[in-house]
Amino acid sequence: SEDGLFTREAVCNTVRVVMDAESELGQTVRTNHAKWREFLLNQGLENSYVDDLVQKLDSLLKS
Incomplete structure (x- = not known):
């Protein structure tokens, strides 16, 4: 609904579908x-995100 709330029935129907x-x-x-x-x-x-984080932290330490 427009107010961001939903009913128990709406949730039940969605789960059933x-x-x-x-x-x-x-x-x-x-x-x-x-x-x-x-x-x-x-x-x-996961490895790519960890590697990217390490590179960015290393860059911050060098600046």
């Missing part, structure tokens, strides 16, 4: 979840 194996929206949510999960659990992603 997403959990329904026959639901197109539910299938889309599950597919996107799997893609994000694979992306975020990639060890290379």
Whole structure:
């Protein structure tokens, strides 16, 4: 709603739709979840952020 609040019924209906194996929206949510999960659990992603942080901290120390 416009005030940012939502009802218990709206939450229940949304959960039902997403959990329904026959639901197109539910299938889309599950597919996107799997893609994000694979992306975020990639060890290379974590390493790249840590490496970038170390480089920026090193740069700050040198300036």
